[in-house]
Amino acid sequence: MDRTWNNKAWFLVLPVLLLVAFSAIIPLMTVVNYSVQDTFGNNVFFWVGVEWFEELLHSPRFWQALLRNLIFSAIILAIQIPLGVFIALNMPRRGWGVSVCLVLMALPLLIPWNVVGTIWQVFGRVDIGLLGYTLARLGINYNYVQDPLAAWVTVIVMDIWHWTSLxxxxxxxxxxxxxxxxxxxxxxxGASRWSVFRYIQLPKMNRVLLIAVLLRFMDSFMIYTEPFVVTGGGPGNETTFLSIDLVKMAIGQFDVGPAAAMSLVYFLIVLLVCWVFYTVMTNYGEESGR
Amino acid sequence: MNLSWMAWTLPTATFFIVIGLLIAGMAVWEYFSPGGHPRVGVLRFETTRGDRLFISLLGSGFIHLAWLGLVGPDLWWALALSLVYAFCVFRFV
Structure with missing residues (x-):
């Protein structure tokens, strides 16, 4: 079929382009400029070249935060995706139960991230929190402020509670x-329940599952607010993910140059993962559309 | 307008000008040869010229980082490697 091409339609993109320029491109340019300079404030900068990048790539602190982030994303994906599929399979298809379930599922998604963090911070406290107090009464040594395992479990369970609904x-x-x-x-x-799932439901869910994996990976890889509110990155640096480390560096220590270099490396990793997922999704869409 | 807060330097300005020129060049190329020249290459999925430029730029970023982390701060070789990589991407991907 012949298509009508009208290149004037590109002008309709102009407002979005201007918006993106102000909200993303200009800040990104500034970050690139900061990443090759050092400053002590007052807009006075000193050229340092690629020193910050070199320092970052040889910094155990960066690699450890990246590893923690990857482990966190892998764990929450391994739990949230099967759990989400399982719950969706068991939700009612018709009747009043549909609305109830949908509202219940949507509720955690409507709560602001810092509020989720505060809820779980209080919930997990041994002295006043229901979870912490109950576990302590059961004789389980649970203290997310001191114990790295408890901190990790709290952050992971909190993320599962918050985002499995999606x-x-x-x-x-x-x-x-x-x-x-x-x-x-x-x-x-006469197909069994498993066959129906394996050969009908799962193939039909493939596309939404890919979207779910993409969204959950990106969200978890850039997670900041919830763990920051609950653990502040601790105990020690045990739950310091890349974004928390970045904010500590940029705002806590005012190391603008190293923070800018870290932002760019972080951005490149996110961009790469986005591209991989996007490519897989679009190619899958084209294949299934044939 | 005071843009001193953006802390521009000649190398960073050159970097962005080159990226801008590449995008402008792609637009000119598209004008004279519309359609984006889609094809299936070694990655076994369809890519257009824009995809190939993106893959080249993203890959070049990682090549520079890898060079910096594994070899040292002399990035001219990384730039040369990136150009070879970009050529291969435009030729085979």
Whole structure:
């Protein structure tokens, strides 16, 4: 089919381009400028070349924060995706239960991140928090302020509580869009529950699952507010993820140059992962559309 | 307008001018040869000229970082390697 090309339509993109320039491109340019200079304030800068990048790439602090971030993302993906699929599969398809479940699932997503952090900070406290107090009464040594394992468990459980709903809602949307004819055919063939899931529901959910994995990976890889409120990156640096380390460096220590270099490396990693996911998603979409 | 807070330097300005010129060059290329020249290369999925420029720039960023971390601060060799990499991307991807 012949398409009509009208290049004047590109002018419609201009307002967005201006907005992006002010909110993203100009700040990014400034970060690049800061990453090759040092400053003591008052807009006085000294050229240092690639020194900050070199320092960063040889810094155990950076690699440890990156490793912690990757481990955190891997753990929450390994839990949230199967759990989200499981909950979505067991949600009602019709009746009053649908609305109740959807509202319940949407609730954690509506709570601001710093409030989620505060809820879990109080919830986990041994003296006044329900979780901390109950675990202490059961004889379990749980203290997220002192024990790295407890801190990790708290941060992971908090993220699961906050974000599994997103996976559930995406999977549920994928599931309800499957025509009934598929299930009727499976029933006639005497397909087991597992076969229905494996050969009908899972393939039909593939696209939303990819979106869920992408969103959850990016969110978890850039996580800041919740762990910062709960643990402040501690005990020690045990829950200091890249974003927390970055803020400590830029605002806490006012090391603007090294922080800018770290931001750019962080940005490159995020960009690479985004591109990989985007490519997989778009190519999958084209293949399944053929 | 006072832009001293942006702390511009000649090398960073040159960097952004080169990126801008590359994008402008792509626009000119697209004008004379519209369609983005999509093709399936060694990565086994379809890429356009824009995709190939993006892959080249992103890969060049990592090549420079890897050179800096593993070899040293003399980045001219990393730049040369990036140009070879970009050529290969535009030729085979």
């Amino acid at each position: 996976v559930v809602l995406l999977c549920y949307a994928g599931l309800v869009s499957i025509p009934d004819a598929y299930f009727q055919a499976a029933k006639i063939d």
